[in-house]
Amino acid sequence: MTDQIKPSPVLDVRGLQTVFHDTQGAWPAVDGIDLTLYPGEVLGLVGESGSGKSVAGFSVMGLIDPPGEITAGEVLFRGEDLRKKSEEELRRIRGIALAMIFQNPLSTLNPVLRIGEQMTEVLSEHGHDDSAAAASLAVESLRKVGIPAPEQRIHQYPHELSGGMRQRVAIAIALLGDPAVIIADEPTTALDVTIQGQIIAELQKLQAESGAGMIWITHDLGVVAELADRIAVMYAGNIVEMGPTDAVLDHPRHPYTLGLLDSVPGDTVPGAPLRQVPGNAPPLSQRPLGCPFHPRCASASDICRRDMPERETDAFGRSYLCHHPVSQKVDP
Amino acid sequence: MTESSLIAADRPATENAAESADAILEMRNLSRVFTRQPVLAETLLKLAGRAPDIPVLRAVRSVNLSVQRGEVLGLAGESGCGKSTLGRMMTGILPASEGTVSYEGADVATLRGAALKDFTLGVQMVFQDPYSSLNPRQRVAAILAEPLTVHRPDLSRAQINARVDAALEEVGLDVSYRDRFPHQFSGGQRQRIGIARALIVEPQFLVCDEPIAALDVSIQAQVINLFLELRRKRNLTYLFVSHDLSVVRHMADRVAIMYLGEIVELAPTAELFADPKHPYTRTLLEQIPSVRNRKRSFSTVKGELPSPLNPPSGCPFHPRCPAAMPQCSVDAPQLQQIAPGRTVSCHLYDKDKTLT
Numbered sequence A: 001m002t003d004q005i006k007p008s009p010v011l012d013v014r015g016l017q018t019v020f021h022d023t024q025g026a027w028p029a030v031d032g033i034d035l036t037l038y039p040g041e042v043l044g045l046v047g048e049s050g051s052g053k054s055v056a057g058f059s060v061m062g063l064i065d066p067p068g069e070i071t072a073g074e075v076l077f078r079g080e081d082l083r084k085k086s087e088e089e090l091r092r093i094r095g096i097a098l099a100m101i102f103q104n105p106l107s108t109l110n111p112v113l114r115i116g117e118q119m120t121e122v123l124s125e126h127g128h129d130d131s132a133a134a135a136s137l138a139v140e141s142l143r144k145v146g147i148p149a150p151e152q153r154i155h156q157y158p159h160e161l162s163g164g165m166r167q168r169v170a171i172a173i174a175l176l177g178d179p180a181v182i183i184a185d186e187p188t189t190a191l192d193v194t195i196q197g198q199i200i201a202e203l204q205k206l207q208a209e210s211g212a213g214m215i216w217i218t219h220d221l222g223v224v225a226e227l228a229d230r231i232a233v234m235y236a237g238n239i240v241e242m243g244p245t246d247a248v249l250d251h252p253r254h255p256y257t258l259g260l261l262d263s264v265p266g267d268t269v270p271g272a273p274l275r276q277v278p279g280n281a282p283p284l285s286q287r288p289l290g291c292p293f294h295p296r297c298a299s300a301s302d303i304c305r306r307d308m309p310e311r312e313t314d315a316f317g318r319s320y321l322c323h324h325p326v327s328q329k330v331d332p
Numbered sequence B: 001m002t003e004s005s006l007i008a009a010d011r012p013a014t015e016n017a018a019e020s021a022d023a024i025l026e027m028r029n030l031s032r033v034f035t036r037q038p039v040l041a042e043t044l045l046k047l048a049g050r051a052p053d054i055p056v057l058r059a060v061r062s063v064n065l066s067v068q069r070g071e072v073l074g075l076a077g078e079s080g081c082g083k084s085t086l087g088r089m090m091t092g093i094l095p096a097s098e099g100t101v102s103y104e105g106a107d108v109a110t111l112r113g114a115a116l117k118d119f120t121l122g123v124q125m126v127f128q129d130p131y132s133s134l135n136p137r138q139r140v141a142a143i144l145a146e147p148l149t150v151h152r153p154d155l156s157r158a159q160i161n162a163r164v165d166a167a168l169e170e171v172g173l174d175v176s177y178r179d180r181f182p183h184q185f186s187g188g189q190r191q192r193i194g195i196a197r198a199l200i201v202e203p204q205f206l207v208c209d210e211p212i213a214a215l216d217v218s219i220q221a222q223v224i225n226l227f228l229e230l231r232r233k234r235n236l237t238y239l240f241v242s243h244d245l246s247v248v249r250h251m252a253d254r255v256a257i258m259y260l261g262e263i264v265e266l267a268p269t270a271e272l273f274a275d276p277k278h279p280y281t282r283t284l285l286e287q288i289p290s291v292r293n294r295k296r297s298f299s300t301v302k303g304e305l306p307s308p309l310n311p312p313s314g315c316p317f318h319p320r321c322p323a324a325m326p327q328c329s330v331d332a333p334q335l336q337q338i339a340p341g342r343t344v345s346c347h348l349y350d351k352d353k354t355l356t
């Protein structure tokens, strides 16, 4: 995307905070994040298990149930704050304008309904009353996600399909409303690289046709490198670094981003020890004071143990949360 | 090609048949089928003398493979291709339907007494899921002591305790953790416990079945480093099963690629990645996402892994193969040696087609 003709974001998230309550208190799983998503772009959201990626996705969709609670922030969809909408309005918007795809497609598919029935049900919610037209629309959208012989598949139940086929069906259903924002939460993590490649290719094609903005949640840096225009790195509920893919991956400023990149085998000498981030991510209720990464960070100093860093933005449009950012190496 | 030349073909370039004594584990024509239990109607048909057709799933099909002492052999392929089934047969957890597994030169099916114990203890398994492979109601110390109390009655309680502590230290866990339960650990720590449990009986050979697949990236690196260090310190041999080819590339000396129950290519790691021969291997390598690539349009492989209940005729890869020829849907290719230490099962490499 060129800077001169930057359209307005389709999604603009500001200061979003979501906590989980327990007997000890309220623990922020998402701790005041800012995100923008432009039409037609892919924003990769990466981070370790428990860092808050899924909670961030659900919070944007307004799908947080007790003991969770969205406690602060705005979710501006085409300029309107979704947090101010009634549950009824939100449900309508979710069906057609915002769509979410999950790692386990069985969580969204109804096991006792045939594929075709599930799809026509969704279509009738979207106001398609003509059942014959709905049926052919269902077949058409299955074809679009690369399902062979969709006329036969609509008569099958979810358990009769392979994992890859189920995920395609879930995607076809999510895309029935032609959404402007797609949040894909690890949709290919459970699949083989071959099937992952197929599904990413289909989604890329569909997205290019529709111009939707897509947030792709994953812990696989390789996938976002190949897919995303911009990358946001989450750690302990914060977006610790965000920016254009090249800037973040080639010249990371946050020590955690660098640590993640270094720990991936790839350009490494086979058999040599990998550089590793020591320790584990802290559980929700035991996040340290100051910068939450400090117990695992080689650059940590006193100020890191005391104060949360302020967000800095650089000339590449990349921002980061760190008192002692990684120096910009001059690459050959 | 004779059976013995097929087997010799999978040895590394430096080996020759005379040195086959250096194979720690050898598989010959190893197969495993699964049949489901007949339903009532089928049992009745059978009683009436009309044999029903219960589908047979051929999970592993006639594998010939030898693992050399001290090497890391990587095993990769799509889910359902038979990696775990092969690995379980190698450890003796799962009996073979056909063929043999030899440990230190002896067919394990014939082992008795001390020799059987050598095999049972010498080959250990590390599982993918550190959550379900540990008993949630046992403390770590008990989990680690159990194999010793079962197999080493010669050891005193104090000796067992000392070994438990040593095993914890070896995998990088504090000995104060010995009284905790599995749920009190993170995924990476649980996998360390799984590794400690395998190591405590001092095995020669570890079958590692997707041992890091369930872990986060930064924790994966920690566990990979642990495997590398243990191999060096203890001179271990590994079968390292993973569908993540970047990990296989980092860990393995040789790589076997599996498709629908068969080994379709075997090569030294560097050669396999630099110059994959089998069309399926090429396809897999193209699909590895890399942090070096940017904004790729994902090319795609056709279709999915066919059901092992109903495998395609001829070459099992032919319905998806970009290089398929008319012959491929009819004749099944044989694993053949194409260079020292390199074997591949594909008609593209048939040298003299008049002989086949």
Ligand SMILES: Nc1ncnc2c1ncn2[C@@H]1O[C@H](COP(=O)(O)OP(=O)(O)OP(=O)(O)O)[C@@H](O)[C@H]1O
Pocket: A020, A029, A047, A048, A049, A050, A051, A052, A053, A054, A055, A056, A067, A068, A219, A283, A284
């Ligand atoms: N329903 C819930 N009740 C209590 N805590 C929760 C709940 N859902 C999530 N959390 C906590 O919120 C934090 C963020 O969880 P989230 O599921 O967003 O992580 P994630 O980054 O998506 O991880 P993964 O990679 O494992 O999917 C975690 O500490 C998690 O334990």
Ligand SMILES: Nc1ncnc2c1ncn2[C@@H]1O[C@H](COP(=O)(O)OP(=O)(O)O)[C@@H](O)[C@H]1O
Pocket: B034, B035, B057, B058, B059, B077, B078, B079, B080, B081, B082, B083, B084, B085, B086, B308
């Ligand atoms: N106990 C079993 N009973 C029936 N089928 C099985 C059993 N174990 C494995 N299979 C089947 O054998 C094939 C190979 O499985 P597996 O070895 O687990 O593959 P991988 O480890 O490569 O994913 C699959 O089709 C699987 O469904």
Ligand code: SF4
Pocket: A254, A255, A256, A291, A292, A293, A294, A295, A297, A298, A299, A300, A301, A304, A309, A321, A322, A323, A324, A325
């Ligand atoms: S703020 Fe300090 S502890 Fe946190 S990442 Fe930066 S250097 Fe490390």
Ligand code: SF4
Pocket: B278, B279, B280, B315, B316, B317, B318, B319, B321, B322, B323, B324, B325, B328, B333, B345, B346, B347, B348
């Ligand atoms: S034998 Fe034929 S179908 Fe099979 S991999 Fe080789 S070229 Fe492809």
Ligand SMILES: [Mg+2]
Pocket: A053, A054, A055, A185
């Ligand atoms: Mg998640």
Ligand SMILES: [Mg+2]
Pocket: B083, B084, B085, B209, B210
């Ligand atoms: Mg398996």
